[in-house]
Amino acid sequence: MDQRSDRAAGALLGLAVGDALGAGYEFGSAPFRGEAEMIGGGLGGFEPGEWTDDTSMAVCIAEVTARGGVDLQAIAGRFLDWYASGPPDAGNLTRAVLGAATDAADVPMRAASRFETHPGSCAGNGALMRTAPVALAHLGDDQAIVEAAQAVSGLTHADPVSGEACALWCIAIDRAVREARLDGIHDGLALLPADRSAFWEARLIEAETSDPERFGSNAYVVSALQAAHAAIVSTPVPEGQPSRHLQDALHRVIGIGDDTDTTAAIAGQLLGARWGVSAIPDRWRHVLHGWPGLQADDLVDLALRTVGGASSVLRR
Structure with a gap:
């Protein structure tokens, strides 16, 4: 595997690793003593190395993007398949949207309706945790990335x-x-309207100049992004072993606390995209597994097939 492919596969695998690492510590389920391990447990009673809804929903997207492009109805259908399987844990907004939807076409309509009636509760972190396959499907096409990211988010999180x-x-x-x-997150600011760019630039500066512990309440999508970003930028890149940064930054984001599986999944996507599959320790990779009966190598395959069949087509 060449270096770019290693990094592309690392984006999806890093998501799952962060998720499974953080699962056991979610909302104080277990004491954190400086370094995380895949202890299982958490709110869903997960097995050691088992990923949660964060990765399962990303898998739903990756199964579609691996066939080429972003088909929103197909993704919504896979979300419903996952939800019908009776997952042990799911976000409140995701549960509300998918639980009310009658079919795949109804999913975004339920999300939009939810936003119209409960706007203050529709900006949770449950879409940000699953973004890696969307990025991989449109590498090098900024406008397609932005459009697809917003559309996939809107399937469940319409804010x-x-x-x-x-x-x-x-x-x-x-x-x-x-x-x-x-x-690269700063490159994205120019792709947003001026007022929204200013809003996010201020939030990024806040994350880059604050102790990551400041973002200890991170169910809101903005504070979840800030927690992940703060942990990554505040963690030194070790001289002589730079890829160790992936492990150190994941420990740091989990140490912030609160919604640890999700903030670590968010951070893990970017860390894996930078340092690659090769930076993920075998002791984590070998026990990684989850719905729908997949393991680490399956995630690598989905990521590489997404990149290999990348298309700027967005089908609604």
Whole structure:
């Protein structure tokens, strides 16, 4: 596997690794003593190495993008398949939208209706946790990334701020895969309207100049992005072993606390996109598994097939 492919596959695998690492510590389920391990447990009673809804929903997207392009109705259909399987844990907004939907076409309509009636509750972190396949499907095409990220977010999280967060994080993943850098999120600011760019620039500066512990309440999509970003930028890149940064930054974001599986999944996408599959320790990779009966190598395959069949087509 060449370096770019290693990084592309790392985006999806890093998501799952962060998710499974953080699952056991979610909302104080287990004490955190400086370094995380795949202990299982958490709110869903997960097995060690088992991923949660964060990765399962990303898999739903990746199964579609691996066939080429972003088909919103197909993704919504897979979301419903996953939800019908009786997952042990799901976000409140996701549960409300999918639980009320009658079919795949109804999913975004339920999300929109939810936003219209409960706008203040529709900007949770549940779309930002699953963005990696969207970025991989459109590498090198910024406008397609932004459009697809916002559209996929809107399937369950119709608040525009969620779509903006997903767009920015997808641009960051694109730059990490294609250019091997971690600061690409700032490139995404120019792709937003001026007032929204100013809003997000201030939030990024806040994350970059604050102790990550400041973002200890991170169910809101903005604070979840800030927690992940703050942990990544505040963690030194070790001299002589730079890829160790992936592990160190994941420990740091989990140490912030609260919704640890999701913030670590968010951070893991970008860290994996920068440092690649090769930076993920075997002890984590070998126990990784989850719905619908997949393991680490299956995620690598989905990621590589997404990149290999990448298309700028967005089908609604």
